[in-house]
Amino acid sequence: MRHLRAWQAECVAHAQARFLAGQRQFLAVATPGAGKTVMAAELARRLVAEGDIDLVYCFTPSVAVAAGFSQTLSRHTGRSMAGVAGALGRTFTYQQLPFLGEDCWQAFRHHRVLVILDEIHHCGGQGPEGNRWGQQVMAQILTGARFTLSLSGTPWRSDKRPVTSAHYHDSQVVPDYVYDLRRAIAEGVCRAPRIVATDCADIQVESTRGPTQHFASFREAFAESPLAYRQLLTHPGLTRHLLGQAVDRLAVLRRRTPDAGGLVVATSIAHARQLIRCLRDDHGQRATLVASHQPDAQARLAMFAQGDSPWLVAVGMVSEGTDIPRLQVCCHLSAIKTALHFRQVLGRIIRCRQGAGEIADLFIIAEPTLVGFAQALAQTVPEQEILVQAHFESVTSAGHPSPPTVSAGIDVVEETLPPLVSLSGEESSRRVSLTLADRFFQEMVALQSDLQRA
Template identity: 45%
Template sequence: MKLRNWQSECIHSAISKYKLHKHFLALATPGAGKTVMASVLAKLLYDQGDIDLVLCFSPSSIVAHDFNEALSEQFEAHFDGTIGALGNSFTYQALNTLDNKVWRLFEKYRVFVIFDEIHHCAGSNIKDANAWGKPLITTIKEKAAYTIALTGTPWRSDALPIALAEYCNESGQIQCDYVYGLKQAISDNVCRIPQVVALDNDQITVIEGDDTSHFTSFIDLLSQSIVPYSEIVTNTSVIEKLLTHSGHKLNKLRSINKEAGGLIVASSIAHAWKIQLILKQTIGESAVVVTSDEGNGNDLIRSFRYNQDKWIISVGMISEGTNIPRLQVCCYLSNVKTEMYFRQVLGRILRVTQGASQRAFLFMPAEPNLVEYAYRVAQDIPDSLPKVKFAQMGEGFTAEVTTEMSENNIISDSPIVASFGKPIIKSVNVSHDTSTIRRVTNNTTEDVLTLAADKLMRIVGRFNHKTFEIDGFDQLLISKRSMDKLNQYDRESF
């Protein structure tokens, strides 16, 4: 198998580090090919006589199956834990249910352990570890012959330290042994260039009792915390417009690549089925729905990976690590607004194939956080190419708030009456100057988004990640609550 340049470099870096240390952390952009790289590294260590067995842990059963296949291909042996197997591939959920037969392997054999999307495992000691991080800290860290930890989004939303990661004592920066960012992956033709299109409306009216407010975008509206974002992603007209735009783009791609597919990310199981119905009614197309309710969800995903069906709708089952290279269009209707999840979903449409057209498109509502993440991703795209576009809905949007607002100014079940217009696609030339995006409130103007990359992780105490600057990845702020929690851990550990 011919490896990509970054995969070969990463493998050589790992082999070199293993001469002195047993743990290796590789950061590579989603869609770069971490599964193959880790599997080839495992085979190389085995051929050199450095290991006897390989165990792999990953966040979902579909990814665990992919690692099983990749390792089986490299070793020409099975990886299912049966007699004659050279290892096994598990989900992180299985970590706390493994019997002593598995843990005894670490006593008798030299075990190489692969951790995919290691950011799911938190903790530097038993006090701050989560359920998946504890076995890594208490057993695997000391008893494994070697480990490789992989991640495409190297941070946690709760700001806890990542298990097995090393941090610089002086600056508190996380130490990655190898880094391969999106900018490099695009330059190497490893990842596609993503085009983000945000659905917006410039004629929004909100009626609350005797008060009427006007907004010029969803960014304006949602920044005021008057109407919950869930009302946007579940609104029938918003769904219709996003599906129309997504479907039009997917049809154009399929005229060149007949196998090109589209992913629709829903907020809930009921939402997924609603989207399927609207898709059928609006553009006359069907979709496979994959949720935790489907007992054969993984089979549906694997089938979609190799067939030529157009659409698949998922609630959390096709995000990080799930390999469906033919996906080129994504309609983001999830109510999850974290940068980690956004980047992981975007990564599903970035894998380069042998198809004639390698363009990738993500359609989403113009929610403030999501728009900011899109601009951050755009910083890694060549300046000569389009970065973020806005699709205007065309006519007015009216929301009537008829219930009292909670202290957070949002009640999730507050009735909202809304009307939408026809879609008009309009390109927007975007500047990185934050002054170009503002909101207007009572004739005063203030900045909504900080488009420049600020600090990614600020964790006080032993895990003081002060500034995490890696080419191709940007930053987010950590809450005071999380920092106080880590300070408490530090005090208790002395």
């Protein structure tokens, strides 16, 4: 039997006790990167060993996650998950739910089946109003399975539907077991996130519909001008600066851990290629492109995971269960601005490899929604929250910055961004110039007590 982390052993024992007492459904919420798959596999092993179940069916959000779950279940139970004669069961994706044949559902009538519902928040609704997957889960699985183990690291949905099978009190999910980020950091299971938001204190917005406007932050510019977050994601100067920050941080980590890797989350294939060119031409870095539509996407991901190349640029591949522990730095340049996606992105870089004291660095643009997610995350570890600002106070007449005021050792960078020209739609008449001349600043939300630690 594989050695379990304390929380995994605790959760398995808790679930077994609930099942023994007659409870049939169990929801375990554990922070991304904590090891939910191993916990579920160990619970399955024990239930099989003690004669409480006959079969295990596992449903996951993607083919890659299903393959990983199948391997982990086979390794822990010593039984095949290939769905053939003599196998313990099989794994599916939620996309397959509407197309499963009657033979699959007959197993529920003739055998005691444990169903594992991985990342259950993909299933929304608890009745006729549910999405297609949620309706299938409610109609077939929850009524027919001997036990169900639902797993999530982010037990909420962007569309506000309730999570299928979850219990609620005052509109809040009530899990049967919770393993939060605060405890995971303390126990060396997850890295402490350090989130750096880059802002601009001298923004000029020029438009054909009015005079030039000046703003002291992205928040002001977004609220009072035509400037859009999507425009910033392709701005050469801003993306060059953000990638430069991430490259510098990864270089420090690779001196100690040569295979440490970085992730760049892009919005589209064209955007990803732009970022790869920037990494190559401006920073001398090689990068691997992985996009969800590529036929060999999973093979590319596996090759990167097993190698030591520095950068992965991903489009549509930031999902739960993408297990690449060597990723430790991320540059978030996706147009998606939901709490669920933000936590999914962060979850790709917080899985510890060497124990307590590791840090995961996330670089973002100081877009108000994203900064709000970062601040909310920091509040979950209140005793370690640190919010730091760093400023350039002035520029000398010679054009060189005077010594900056810096707090807590944050590096301050001066950079002038060229004009940003929108290329499509009615925005084609706008020209947005962003200048980081002498009032560039960063905010750092750090979930650890010592910013000086490498």
